[in-house]
Amino acid sequence: MTMGRPQMVSRDFPGTLEAASEAEAWLMSQSGALGLAPDAEFAINLCVEELFLNAVWHGRANRAKISISSESGGVRVEFVDDGAPFDPIAAPARRIRARNEDFQIGGYGTGLLQKFSRRISYNRDDGHNRLVLEFDANAG
Amino acid sequence: MEMKVSEGADGVTSIMLDGRFDIAGAQQVDAQFNAVAERSKALIIDLTKVSFIASLGVRTLMMSAKSLIRRGGEMAVCGANENVEKVLRMTGFNEVAGIYPDYFSAADALRARAAEFGSRKA
Numbered sequence: 001m002t003m004g005r006p007q008m009v010s011r012d013f014p015g016t017l018e019a020a021s022e023a024e025a026w027l028m029s030q031s032g033a034l035g036l037a038p039d040a041e042f043a044i045n046l047c048v049e050e051l052f053l054n055a056v057w058h059g060r061a062n063r064a065k066i067s068i069s070s071e072s073g074g075v076r077v078e079f080v081d082d083g084a085p086f087d088p089i090a091a092p093a094r095r096i097r098a099r100n101e102d103f104q105i106g107g108y109g110t111g112l113l114q115k116f117s118r119r120i121s122y123n124r125d126d127g128h129n130r131l132v133l134e135f136d137a138n139a140g
Numbered sequence: 141m142e143m144k145v146s147e148g149a150d151g152v153t154s155i156m157l158d159g160r161f162d163i164a165g166a167q168q169v170d171a172q173f174n175a176v177a178e179r180s181k182a183l184i185i186d187l188t189k190v191s192f193i194a195s196l197g198v199r200t201l202m203m204s205a206k207s208l209i210r211r212g213g214e215m216a217v218c219g220a221n222e223n224v225e226k227v228l229r230m231t232g233f234n235e236v237a238g239i240y241p242d243y244f245s246a247a248d249a250l251r252a253r254a255a256e257f258g259s260r261k262a
Contacts, residue, residue, distance in 0.1 A: 017163050017167075108195045
C-alpha cells in the first residue's frame with residue numbers, strides 16, 4: 001500500500017440480489033484506491049457475490065455491510081448481515097465428482113469462498129452473521 | 141450480459157456470451173440459455189468475452205449440461221480466462237463438459253465425440 005490510499009472503506013447495502021450488482025460496482029470503483037491486483041479483485045468480487053447470495057437468498061437478510069481494508073501483503077474484507085445464522089465454513093463444499101445424468105446442481109458457493117480466500121472466519125454476534133475474509137493483495 | 145446464438149451446418153450450436161456472468165448476468169440469460177440447450181445436441185459456450193463468473197453463472201451452465209447429457213448430447217466451453225476457468229474447475233464443471241482454449245478445438249472435440257457415438261450405435 002502506498003501513502004494516500006484509504007486504509008478502509010465501507011458501505012451499507014439493502015438485502016436484495018440487485019444490491020449484489022451495486023456492491024460489485026462499488027468494489028470495482030474502490031479497486032484502484034485500495035491497490036488491488038486484477039486477480040485479487042476477481043477473488044473479492046466472487047466471494048462478496050457468494051456472501052450476498054447466502055445472506056439474501058438463504059438467510060433473508062434485510063441489510064448487509066461490507067468493509068474492506070488494505071493491509072501489508074493482504075486485503076481484509078468484513079461482511080456483516082442480519083440474516084438467519086449461517087456459517088459457510090461449516091457447510092459442505094460441494095463439487096461435481098463424476099459425469100452422470102443425475103449430478104446435483106448448486107451449493108458451489110461455499111467451496112468457492114474457501115478456495116478463493118486465504119483465510120475465512122465466522123461468528124454470530126448480536127443477531128448478525130460476521131464473516132472476515134483475507135486475500136493476498138496480488139493473487140486470487 | 142449479452143448472448144448470441146448461432147447454429148452451425150455441422151449440427152453444432154454455439155452461444156457467445158459477453159459480459160459478467162454474475163447474479164444479474166445469469167438472471168438475464170438463464171431462460172434463453174436453457175431453451176437453446178433443450179433443443180441442441182452439441183453445444184459450445186464461448187466465454188472469450190466473459191470477464192467474471194460466480195456460482196449462479198456456473199449453475200446456468202450446469203443446468204444446460206445436465207439437459208444435454210440426459211438426451212445423449214455434449215457440451216463444451218472455450219475461451220475462458222484464467223480465473224473463469226479456475227472457478228469452472230473448482231466446481232467440477234470440467235467433469236460434465238470439456239474446457240478448451242478456443243472455439244475450433246471445442247468444435248473438433250464435439251464432432252469427434254459425435255462420430256465416436258455414431259460408430260458405436262452402428
